Amino acid sequence: xxxxxxxxxxxxxxxxxxxxxxxxxxxxxxxxxxxxxxxxxxxxxxxxxxxxxxxxxxxxxxxxxxxxxxxxxxxxxxxxxxxxxxxxxxxxxxxxxxxxxxxxxxxxxxxxxxxxxxxxxxxxxxxxxxxxxxxxxxxxxxxxxxxxxxxxxxxxxxxxxxxxxxxxxxxxxxxxxxxxxxxxxxxxxxxxxxxxxxxxxxxxxxxxxxxxxxxxxxxxxxxxxxxxxxxxxxxxxxxxxxxxxxxxxxxxxxxxxxxxxxxxxxxxxxxxxxxxxxxxxxxxxxxxxxxxxxxxxxxxxxxxxxxxxxxxxxxxxxxxxxxxxxxxxxxxxxxxxxxxxxxxxxxxxxxxxxxxxxxxx
Amino acid sequence: xxxxxxxxxxxxxxxxxxxxxxxxxxxxxxxxxxxxxxxxxxxxxxxxxxxxxxxxxxxxxxxxxxxxxxxxxxxxxxxxxxxxxxxxxxxxxxxxxxxxxxxxxxxxxxxxxxxxxxxxxxxxxxxxxxxxxxxxxxxxxxxxxxxxxxxxxxxxxxxxxxxxxxxxxxxxxxxxxxxxxxxxxxxxxxxxxxxxxxxxxxxxxxxxxxxxxxxxxxxxxxxxxxxxxxxxxxxxxxxxxxxxxxxxxxxxxxxxxxxxxxxxxxxxxxxxxxxxxxxxxxxxxxxxxxxxxxxxxxxxxxxxxxxxxxxxxxxxxxxxxxxxxxxxxxxxxxxxxxxxxxxxxxxxxxxxxxxxxxxxxxxxxxxxxxxxxxxxxxxxxxxxxxxxxxxxxxxxxxxxxxxxxxxxxxxxxxxxxxxxxxxxxxxxxxxxxxxxxxxxxxxxxxxxxxxxxxxxxxxxxx
Numbered sequence: 070x071x072x073x074x075x076x077x078x079x080x081x082x083x084x085x086x087x088x089x090x091x092x093x094x095x096x097x098x099x100x101x102x103x104x105x106x107x108x109x110x111x112x113x114x115x116x117x118x119x120x121x122x123x124x125x126x127x128x129x130x131x132x133x134x135x136x137x138x139x140x141x142x143x144x145x146x147x148x149x150x151x152x153x154x155x156x157x158x159x160x161x162x163x164x165x166x167x168x169x170x171x172x173x174x175x176x177x178x179x180x181x182x183x184x185x186x187x188x189x190x191x192x193x194x195x196x197x198x199x200x201x202x203x204x205x206x207x208x209x210x211x212x213x214x215x216x217x218x219x220x221x222x223x224x225x226x227x228x229x230x231x232x233x234x235x236x237x238x239x240x241x242x243x244x245x246x247x248x249x250x251x252x253x254x255x256x257x258x259x260x261x262x263x264x265x266x267x268x269x270x271x272x273x274x275x276x277x278x279x280x281x282x283x284x285x286x287x288x289x290x291x292x293x294x295x296x297x298x299x300x301x302x303x304x305x306x307x308x309x310x311x312x313x314x315x316x317x318x319x320x321x322x323x324x325x326x327x328x329x330x331x332x333x334x335x336x337x338x339x340x341x342x343x344x345x346x347x348x349x350x351x352x353x354x355x356x357x358x359x360x361x362x363x364x365x366x367x368x369x370x371x372x373x374x375x376x377x378x379x380x381x382x383x384x385x386x387x388x389x390x391x392x393x394x395x396x397x398x399x400x401x402x403x404x405x406x407x408x409x410x411x412x413x414x415x416x417x418x419x420x421x422x423x424x425x426x427x428x429x430x
Numbered sequence: 431x432x433x434x435x436x437x438x439x440x441x442x443x444x445x446x447x448x449x450x451x452x453x454x455x456x457x458x459x460x461x462x463x464x465x466x467x468x469x470x471x472x473x474x475x476x477x478x479x480x481x482x483x484x485x486x487x488x489x490x491x492x493x494x495x496x497x498x499x500x501x502x503x504x505x506x507x508x509x510x511x512x513x514x515x516x517x518x519x520x521x522x523x524x525x526x527x528x529x530x531x532x533x534x535x536x537x538x539x540x541x542x543x544x545x546x547x548x549x550x551x552x553x554x555x556x557x558x559x560x561x562x563x564x565x566x567x568x569x570x571x572x573x574x575x576x577x578x579x580x581x582x583x584x585x586x587x588x589x590x591x592x593x594x595x596x597x598x599x600x601x602x603x604x605x606x607x608x609x610x611x612x613x614x615x616x617x618x619x620x621x622x623x624x625x626x627x628x629x630x631x632x633x634x635x636x637x638x639x640x641x642x643x644x645x646x647x648x649x650x651x652x653x654x655x656x657x658x659x660x661x662x663x664x665x666x667x668x669x670x671x672x673x674x675x676x677x678x679x680x681x682x683x684x685x686x687x688x689x690x691x692x693x694x695x696x697x698x699x700x701x702x703x704x705x706x707x708x709x710x711x712x713x714x715x716x717x718x719x720x721x722x723x724x725x726x727x728x729x730x731x732x733x734x735x736x737x738x739x740x741x742x743x744x745x746x747x748x749x750x751x752x753x754x755x756x757x758x759x760x761x762x763x764x765x766x767x768x769x770x771x772x773x774x775x776x777x778x779x780x781x782x783x784x785x786x787x788x789x790x791x792x793x794x795x796x797x798x799x800x801x802x803x804x805x806x807x808x809x810x811x812x813x814x815x816x817x818x819x820x821x822x823x824x825x826x827x828x829x830x831x832x833x834x835x836x837x838x839x840x841x842x843x844x845x846x847x848x849x850x851x852x853x854x855x856x857x858x859x860x861x862x863x864x865x866x867x868x869x870x871x872x873x874x875x876x877x878x879x880x881x882x883x884x885x886x887x888x889x890x891x892x
Contacts, residue, residue: 071861072613078869079616080447087444120475123431130436134880144877152632152836155829173644173822216825 089135096133101141101294103337106132142297149298160292161215165301166251167292168207174218175420176226182422183230186412188429189367189396190232193405200272201412202238203227203419204371206254210246223416235412238271240264251301253290254417255340258374259306265378272409274362274382280308285334285342305339307374312381315357321350321402328353328377343373349394350402351387353377358384363408367391372413383409392418396427431472433619433672434626436879442469450680451607459579459602462680466584470547473588477546480516485578487512488556489571492563496570509560517553520545525747548588550744552581554711559595561715568596576602585676589669591687591707598682605681615678620872622671627875629837630665631882633657636830643822650823651810653834659792660837663691666705692841695780696773697761697787708744712737727767734766735759745795750803754794761787 099106107128116122134140148154155161159170190199203224208217228237243263249256256264262278269276288305313328323345333341344351347370363385366372369392376386387403394402418424431438446465453461471478491509495502524540531538559580562568571577580602586593637657640650670687677684687707694700701709717737723730735756742755765773773780790807797803808814839845852860 071865072609074865075613075616075868076609078865079613079872082869082872083440083444084448086440090440118475123472127435127437130441131880131882134436134440134876137880140873140877141881143874144881147628147874147877151832152830153832155825214825216822 086135090130090133093135098337099132099137099294100337101138101289101297103291103294138297145296145298155215157296160296162296162299163211163213163215165299166207166211166246166249167290167296167299168211168215169254169292170216171206171208171218171417171420172216174222178420178422179223179226180230182414182419182425183227184429185396185422185425185427186235186367187230187232189427190235193399194410195234197405197408197410198272199235199410199412200238200268201231201235201414202240202268204256204413204415205241205244206416207246207249209241209416210244210249218416218420220416223419227419236271238268240267243267250288250290250303250305252293252299252303253288253340254292254415255290255371255374257306258308258343258378261375261378264375268379268411269382272364272411274360274364274379274409276379276382277310277312280310282306282308283329285331285339288339290340291338305334305342307342308378310381312355312357313377315355316377316380317354317356318344319352319354320345320348322348328380340370340373344376344388346370346373347390347393349390353380353386353388355380355384355386357381360384363387365389365403365405365408365410367410367412367414369414369418371415375413391425391427394426431469433669433676434623434875434879436876437472439623439876439879442472447679458680460575462584463575463579463582466579466582466587469584470582470587474547476544477549480546480549481552481582482578484513484516484552484556485574485581488560488581489574489577492560492570492577493572495560495563502564506560506564510557513553513557513560517549519543520549522743522747551590551592552587554592554708555581555594558592558711558715562594562596568599571595571599571602583677583682585673585680585682586684589666589673590705591670591673591684592711593684593707594711597685601682607679607681611678611681615675615680617868618675618678619672620675620868620875622668622673622675623875624871625664625668625671625840627668627878627882628871629833629840630661630668631878632830632833633661633664633837636826636833637661640823640826645817645820645822646809647816647820647823648809648812648818649827651806653823653827653830655789655793655806655810657830657834658796659692659789660834660841662792662795663688663841664837690841690843692785692788693781693843694784694788695777696765696769696784697758698765700784700788701758701762708741712741716740730766731763734763738762748799750794750797750799753800753803754791757791757794 095108096106097108098104107125109129110116110122110125112122116125145157148157156170161168161170186201205220208215209220224241231237240263243266244256244260248260259282265276265278284304284306286302286304288303290303293299293302307329309329316328318326318328328344329342330345331342333339333346338346340346344353353376358381360383362383364379364383365387366376367389368376369390372388376388379386387408389399389403399405431442433439442465446461449461449465450458467478467481470481488509491505491512494505495509498505520543523543527538527540530536559568563570571580580593580595580598581587583593637654640646640654640657643650667688674684674686685707687705689703689706691700691703694703717733720733720736721729722733738755738759739752740755741758742751742753745751745754773783793806793810794803797806805814809816812818849864
């Protein structure tokens with residue numbers, strides 16, 4: 070009897086999945102994984118004999134498998150609950166927050182980072198008002214037994230190696246873990262008042278901290294789809310005031326015109342609401358400015374949510390992401406004269422500074 | 431295509447099962463052959479011709495050996511030569527050129543040769559077939575479809591077990607699939623899939639992490655050595671289980687390939703339990719024809735060394751595999767002439783000794799060259815200047831502790847003993863539980879495959 074049941078269930082199960090996989094319509098995008106799913110290529114004699122159709126089919130079969138996210142969730146449960154592994158693909162959950170392990174400390178990368186910044190200073194920024202600040206990643210603010218880099222060492226190396234004409238703004242004490250999203254690496258814009266105050270005080274510009282708050286829920290951060298079993302879902306809040314609403318944006322690589330690209334809410338990455346997401350070069354014009362000061366921020370994605378809060382202190386803010394723009398091309402897009410300069414990078418970038426396209430040779 | 435893939439389990443297998451069971455009996459081998467050729471073509475477009483050529487030549491050689499007594503020896507030699515040249519060309523040409531270059535300081539270019547999938551396995555199968563026909567152990571098969579079905583049968587085509595023609599010759603002609611054999615095949619397949627996907631792949635991921643630690647420790651090297659030993663066991667025995675299970679689903683009974691090798695009391699015992707189909711091949715077709723242990727000690731030692739040199743070379747064309755084979759050859763000689771009685775008297779020591787020898791052997795197996803082997807072993811045995819333990823090693827040790835524990839327990843007969851006991855206590859409840867666990871495992875395996883970036887088969891490279 071048992072053997073009959075096993076046979077029937079097995080055949081029924083694999084045939085049911087086979088039919089469902091064929092019948093159910095293919096999906097274009099996996100929002101939880103933030104990527105396009107593989108579609109079946111057209112079968113031709115060429116791709117049969119060069120084998121690409123078979124490789125494509127393997128990817129297709131895996132990507133378009135029915136109940137894919139539920140199966141992925143089951144795997145994560147098995148890894149955490151059955152095998153009691155501490156992390157899954159370097160991600161772990163601690164008190165509702167999802168963290169990504171950044172380990173080990175890469176001394177070469179940190180030295181490389183400071184060399185690159187010093188090089189930019191000497192080449193373009195000598196004599197200007199130049200500042201830098203380091204945004205700690207979430208692991209900095211949690212005390213647990215997971216692997217983490219030696220942050221004191223990282224800060225120590227950066228501060229000691231950076232050109233002395235570049236002033237350091239310490240914002241580590243302006244943040245705690247509640248200032249970050251549960252499911253994403255980034256900080257929450259509505260919690261950045263202390264950071265803005267600290268930066269404005271150091272760089273000597275004025276800000277009116279008077280905002281209206283808009284929000285969108287649910288926000289599934291970049292870690293959410295990778296780990297899937299976290300119960301906490303974020304709400305994304307974005308702050309507006311007259312300056313921000315009147316500001317215009319010029320993005321060299323798209324037709325973005327607004328500070329908040331609200332169409333991105335509910336997209337693959339809702340964090341892209343802030344200045345439209347990752348882009349090499351953006352200029353924000355404060356149309357109601359009472360000052361002629363300009364600011365240039367060399368930045369990563371954390372600055373997308375911070376920059377709007379600095380608008381009323383400047384007439385123009387230029388955001389440069391050197392992960393996507395080669396530093397050799399800077400002169401073609403920007404003329405450095407008397408702007409304030411801020412280097413704003415998070416610790417993960419500093420520990421993996423090869424992503425910055427700055428050729429120091 | 432590999433068994434542990436969504437494509438195989440949820441596309442290929444349902445289609446094969448459907449086609450196989452709806453066609454009349456006389457077409458079943460033909461259907462299996464077509465499916466097997468597609469299975470091979472899916473992963474190895476170019477070399478399907480080599481596979482078919484090998485089938486063709488061995489098929490006709492065996493017929494000539496059988497039909498024409500005067501030519502039988504010459505055709506045996508021709509068939510053996512063809513098989514060895516085929517294997518030698520694809521597997522050892524570049525190794526030979528590389529060594530000629532090193533010895534004679536020459537600069538002969540390496541050839542652009544890709545090893546055909548499964549060539550080491552199907553060549554040994556065809557070799558055993560023609561030799562057995564010559565020795566009148568089996569009758570030559572006069573049906574090309576049946577013979578090619580034997581050689582190319584997808585469950586055992588690319589990574590064994592090395593099935594001899596005599597093992598399944600009667601089933602090639604007439605076999606019956608019952609509910610019992612089919613369900614036992616399903617069980618075996620799911621168990622093999624679990625060994626491969628959930629255990630071996632997870633250990634492989636752990637090893638990959640530990641191998642690139644910036645600050646390794648003695649413990650991290652020990653974990654990698656133990657981890658790789660268990661990874662290769664679960665990987666290969668899992669594949670063999672899947673092959674045996676699939677064979678049963680279609681009415682074939684393949685020989686067992688593993689029998690809890692890590693409970694061996696000595697290395698001789700280990701090789702009776704590890705890759706049984708390979709070691710019995712070498713015993714029957716090399717060791718015994720050379721005289722085995724029936725002559726004097728010198729000849730016996732020579733025979734052992736030849737067999738293990740070839741065993742090493744069969745696994746791969748590198749000096750590390752040669753060293754690995756000879757390592758075992760020497761250990762087996764020492765055991766045979768010096769240690770046998772001592773090990774029989776000291777049981778606990780014999781288990782520890784055997785496991786350490788196995789660990790060392792798989793360090794040799796898993797390292798690229800001899801200097802890497804020495805470096806690894808010196809670190810593993812705390813003979814170099816690295817800490818015994820550190821935070822990062824402890825983190826991963828704790829993280830993978832349950833996996834390692836499950837691996838160690840699953841490699842012993844303990845689960846089988848519990849299974850047999852439970853069946854005696856309450857048959858009905860246990861049957862229900864067994865079915866739930868079985869299909870639970872199939873679903874979890876599917877989950878792992880869907881979200882998998884790490885799924886190599888270690889024995890595919892042989």
